[in-house]
Amino acid sequence: MSGGYAQPLVYFFGQGRADGTAAMKDVLGGKGAGLAEMTQIGIPVPPGFTIASSLCLTYLESHQFPPRLRTEVETALNRLEAVTGKQFGGATQPLLVSVRSGAAVSMPGMMETILNLGLNDETVAALARLSGNDQFAWDSYRRFVQMYGSVVYDLPKKGFDAFLEQRKVAAGVEQDIDLPVDQMRSLVADYKGLIESQVGHPFPEEPLEQLWGAIAAVFESWNTRRAIDYRRLHDIPDTMGTAVNVVSMVYGNLGSDSGTGVAFTRNPSTGEHAIYGEFLLNAQGEDVVAGIRTPVEIRQLREALPEASSELERVARLLERHFRDVQDMEFTIERGKLYMLQTRRGQRSGPAAVRIAVEMVDEGLITKEEAITRIPASDLDQLLHPTIDTSSRLDLLATGLPASPGAASGVVTFDADRAESRGKNGEAVILVRRETSPEDFHGMVAARAVLTARGGMTSHAAVVARGMGKPCVAGATSLDVDEGAGRFSADGRVVSEGDWITVDGASGRVYAGKAALKQPELSDNFRRLMSWADRVRRLQVRCNADTPADAHRGREFGAEGIGLCRTEHMFFEGGRLAAMREMIVATDVEGRNRALARLLPMQRADFEAIFRAMDGLPVCIRLLDPPLHEFLPKEGPELDALAQEMNLEPARLRRIVTGLTEVNPMLGLRGCRLGILYPEITAMQARAIFEAAGIVAADGVRVLPEVMIPLIGNVVEFRKQALVVQQVAADVFGEKQITVPFSLGTMIELPRAALTADSIALEAQFFSFGTNDLTQTAWGLSRDDAGRILPLYLEQGVIEADPFQVLDRVGVGKLMELGVQLGRRTRPDLKVGICGEHGGEPASVAFCDELGMNYVSCSPFRVPIARLAAAQSALTNRGSVDRTRATV
Numbered sequence: 001m002s003g004g005y006a007q008p009l010v011y012f013f014g015q016g017r018a019d020g021t022a023a024m025k026d027v028l029g030g031k032g033a034g035l036a037e038m039t040q041i042g043i044p045v046p047p048g049f050t051i052a053s054s055l056c057l058t059y060l061e062s063h064q065f066p067p068r069l070r071t072e073v074e075t076a077l078n079r080l081e082a083v084t085g086k087q088f089g090g091a092t093q094p095l096l097v098s099v100r101s102g103a104a105v106s107m108p109g110m111m112e113t114i115l116n117l118g119l120n121d122e123t124v125a126a127l128a129r130l131s132g133n134d135q136f137a138w139d140s141y142r143r144f145v146q147m148y149g150s151v152v153y154d155l156p157k158k159g160f161d162a163f164l165e166q167r168k169v170a171a172g173v174e175q176d177i178d179l180p181v182d183q184m185r186s187l188v189a190d191y192k193g194l195i196e197s198q199v200g201h202p203f204p205e206e207p208l209e210q211l212w213g214a215i216a217a218v219f220e221s222w223n224t225r226r227a228i229d230y231r232r233l234h235d236i237p238d239t240m241g242t243a244v245n246v247v248s249m250v251y252g253n254l255g256s257d258s259g260t261g262v263a264f265t266r267n268p269s270t271g272e273h274a275i276y277g278e279f280l281l282n283a284q285g286e287d288v289v290a291g292i293r294t295p296v297e298i299r300q301l302r303e304a305l306p307e308a309s310s311e312l313e314r315v316a317r318l319l320e321r322h323f324r325d326v327q328d329m330e331f332t333i334e335r336g337k338l339y340m341l342q343t344r345r346g347q348r349s350g351p352a353a354v355r356i357a358v359e360m361v362d363e364g365l366i367t368k369e370e371a372i373t374r375i376p377a378s379d380l381d382q383l384l385h386p387t388i389d390t391s392s393r394l395d396l397l398a399t400g401l402p403a404s405p406g407a408a409s410g411v412v413t414f415d416a417d418r419a420e421s422r423g424k425n426g427e428a429v430i431l432v433r434r435e436t437s438p439e440d441f442h443g444m445v446a447a448r449a450v451l452t453a454r455g456g457m458t459s460h461a462a463v464v465a466r467g468m469g470k471p472c473v474a475g476a477t478s479l480d481v482d483e484g485a486g487r488f489s490a491d492g493r494v495v496s497e498g499d500w501i502t503v504d505g506a507s508g509r510v511y512a513g514k515a516a517l518k519q520p521e522l523s524d525n526f527r528r529l530m531s532w533a534d535r536v537r538r539l540q541v542r543c544n545a546d547t548p549a550d551a552h553r554g555r556e557f558g559a560e561g562i563g564l565c566r567t568e569h570m571f572f573e574g575g576r577l578a579a580m581r582e583m584i585v586a587t588d589v590e591g592r593n594r595a596l597a598r599l600l601p602m603q604r605a606d607f608e609a610i611f612r613a614m615d616g617l618p619v620c621i622r623l624l625d626p627p628l629h630e631f632l633p634k635e636g637p638e639l640d641a642l643a644q645e646m647n648l649e650p651a652r653l654r655r656i657v658t659g660l661t662e663v664n665p666m667l668g669l670r671g672c673r674l675g676i677l678y679p680e681i682t683a684m685q686a687r688a689i690f691e692a693a694g695i696v697a698a699d700g701v702r703v704l705p706e707v708m709i710p711l712i713g714n715v716v717e718f719r720k721q722a723l724v725v726q727q728v729a730a731d732v733f734g735e736k737q738i739t740v741p742f743s744l745g746t747m748i749e750l751p752r753a754a755l756t757a758d759s760i761a762l763e764a765q766f767f768s769f770g771t772n773d774l775t776q777t778a779w780g781l782s783r784d785d786a787g788r789i790l791p792l793y794l795e796q797g798v799i800e801a802d803p804f805q806v807l808d809r810v811g812v813g814k815l816m817e818l819g820v821q822l823g824r825r826t827r828p829d830l831k832v833g834i835c836g837e838h839g840g841e842p843a844s845v846a847f848c849d850e851l852g853m854n855y856v857s858c859s860p861f862r863v864p865i866a867r868l869a870a871a872q873s874a875l876t877n878r879g880s881v882d883r884t885r886a887t888v
């Protein structure tokens with residue numbers, strides 16, 4: 001304890017010297033550390049001192065100030081008087097101060113700043129005399145008494161505002177600042193009367209008493225409801241505490257040669273290298289953001305106060321060079337002279353982050369590696385999709401989950417078929433459903449965006465939309481969707497089929513009508529940043545693509561192959577569904593083979609197109625995976641129609657469909673189990689793959705197929721399917737007199753596969769972790785039902801993150817680690833990747849990198865995010881990974 005005691009409690013700054021530095025955020029808080037550092041580097045900052053944040057908890061425990069603090073504060077005040085040549089409470093040259101909160105991390109809900117502290121009936125007269133400006137002195141006084149009353153005594157602002165309004169009406173003025181002096185005087189009296197009547201004692205005239213009251217209030221504000229909630233939400237320790245900054249006042253309200261403002265050293269939404277901000281003349285404190293008067297763009301400061309303006313430019317450059325990052329600054333101009341009151345790292349949009357980082361590299365301010373590590377990888381999302389132009393007029397209808405980013409406008413359609421036909425006519429449609437199912441797939445393909453009333457972030461709609469890079473808002477629970485009647489209502493408003501709406505999948509908001517959108521553009525800056533990232537990353541990045549269009553897009557975004565090509569989506573399209581259904585309901589091998597023969601050319605054409613699109617890059621094709629009933633209609637009338645189409649007795653068809661029903665289809669007849677029961681399906685798919693490969697290879701395309709067998713739990717399952725595939729390959733290559741090199745591997749998506757990975761790797765040439773299913777099966781929790789459980793779990797703190805979104809390192813991750821280790825034990829050059837939704841989530845990408853995997857695969861739109869995340873992981877975990885990595 002005594003060691004801690006030796007630390008000073010109060011840190012002075014002024015006249016170019018400071019006890020603290022920028023590195024002392026933990027002690028001084030962000031604001032205090034910034035003030036100290038700015039002082040040290042010669043930037044004009046009004047002198048002051050900071051009380052260490054450690055005092056906060058001490059005070060909150062005892063509600064008393066330790067004697068040593070009293071002494072140190074008084075010493076600092078004396079010093080402040082000496083450097084300013086003013087006296088605290090003095091009747092000739094009164095020193096006034098501001099009292100400001102400031103923790104190590106910036107936090108809403110803390111105490112608002114009190115300005116002009118030290119004023120009383122005596123000092124106000126001195127201030128008036130000194131400045132020769134009564135108006136200014138009384139404006140400062142009325143502000144102070146009001147702030148003290150509402151901040152320290154917690155009195156509602158309304159009471160003060162009522163008096164202010166009365167006075168303004170009486171004087172016939174619009175702006176607070178124009179109140180005549182006598183009205184200001186009366187206002188101060190009004191305020192003091194209000195305070196006395198509410199708190200039971202008179203307003204403290206003694207400046208020291210005012211100061212200690214304000215310091216106590218800063219500490220107390222650490223425990224306001226809002227501050228506590230914020231800390232809970234952001235995992236900020238309660239023990240951190242806030243510092244208190246006491247800063248000598250500079251005055252922006254001295255007239256039209258004075259003012260106050262806020263500025264960024266660069267534009268935070270575009271990244272443009274020019275000061276960006278706003279100011280007000282003859283104003284104080286946060287008038288600029290308070291919305292009482294309309295602030296002026298910072299450019300105009302050049303005309304209004306040219307010297308202060310160029311000084312601000314100089315300071316901005318200096319601060320940027322010093323902190324090597326964009327700064328968000330607060331300043332005040334007193335009679336033409338600039339003072340800085342705060343600086344901190346400027347928050348910025350995704351596009352701005354990219355532009356700023358790249359330009360700072362060009363300016364020699366930061367290294368390429370720093371540029372890579374500075375940009376939150378998921379912010380790249382904002383560069384790849386259209387976004388809502390938030391400066392346009394928006395009419396909010398409902399809010400749901402931000403399930404897939406991007407924004408789109410279109411006419412509401414409640415039915416997948418209609419969405420498809422309207423879409424084919426070139427109409428922009430938005431598919432609105434209570435929830436979607438695989439049967440809606442073609443409608444989703446045709447739609448610009450998808451909106452559902454039910455389902456979570458991993459519902460069918462969300463997963464499929466993300467895969468397609470389409471905006472999606474899921475689980476908009478306020479929507480009451482009546483698909484039959486062709487309308488939905490939201491909070492009493494009704495939207496009918498054909499009405500325009502706009503869906504913003506990045507925020508989860510749904511707007512009525514057509515909102516203005518901003519199109520994304522892949523800037524040169526973006527390309528350069530990505531090329532730097534590519535140079536440092538160890539992981540390869542592939543895309544999940546089921547169609548040639550997705551494959552092209554993935555390549556455009558830098559994918560180095562396809563990590564997952566799902567074959568089943570192809571079966572939902574057009575005439576294929578009929579052939580597929582025929583295959584499913586076939587009762588014998590001949591019937592099945594007839595239907596398969598119809599499917600073969602369609603599959604072959606699909607693969608051909610994808611191979612051509614991925615010329616020179618590997619394409620990993622997963623054999624049929626989903627339970628068959630997904631392809632069959634569920635409702636009676638639809639079943640009857642199908643029966644007629646297929647020339648079958650309706651009763652017979654219904655029996656067949658009933659026979660296919662499973663209690664838990666996700667754990668039933670699917671994946672390799674289908675292929676083991678019906679090897680002819682596997683054979684058809686293998687034939688389609690190899691014939692397509694042969695055709696494109698003959699055209700000079702470099703084709704690198706990887707055949708992936710899903711849902712393996714035991715090596716024998718793999719062996720049986722592998723034999724079928726190898727036999728077909730030999731047949732096709734013999735028939736066509738052409739050989740195409742291919743590899744044969746498996747998904748690892750069942751715990752048993754991970755646990756027996758050593759024996760599976762004896763036969764499988766590659767592994768791809770299917771982390772969606774692996775998460776389902778490791779947790780024993782169906783993804784489709786998780787939406788009801790996980791939000792509750794999150795709320796109650798049972799889990800920290802949704803394992804379907806952020807890879808569960810501890811549990812699922814352990815299975816993956818085992819899988820990689822065991823697999824490489826028997827096959828050292830085993831190629832390992834991931835193809836679940838997690839492949840594009842930055843923290844999960846880092847985990848895959850740490851495990852020494854070869855690649856991650858994600859939806860095309862997430863490829864740049866994965867590239868950047870992989871580079872960041874390579875830079876932060878440099879050399880810490882022992883990788884026996886195969887060359888891909």
Ligand code: ADP
Pocket residue numbers: 046097098099100101112113115247248249250251252260261284285286330331332341342
């Ligand atoms: P916040 O944390 O809400 O930004 P600050 O402590 O930064 O609060 O204070 C808000 C504003 O009050 C500052 O931006 C500045 O304009 C004004 N202010 C604070 N201290 C002083 C001072 N000593 N002199 C003049 N203005 C001040």
Ligand code: MG
Pocket residue numbers: 286
């Ligand atoms: Mg503020």
Ligand code: MG
Pocket residue numbers: 330342
């Ligand atoms: Mg501030």
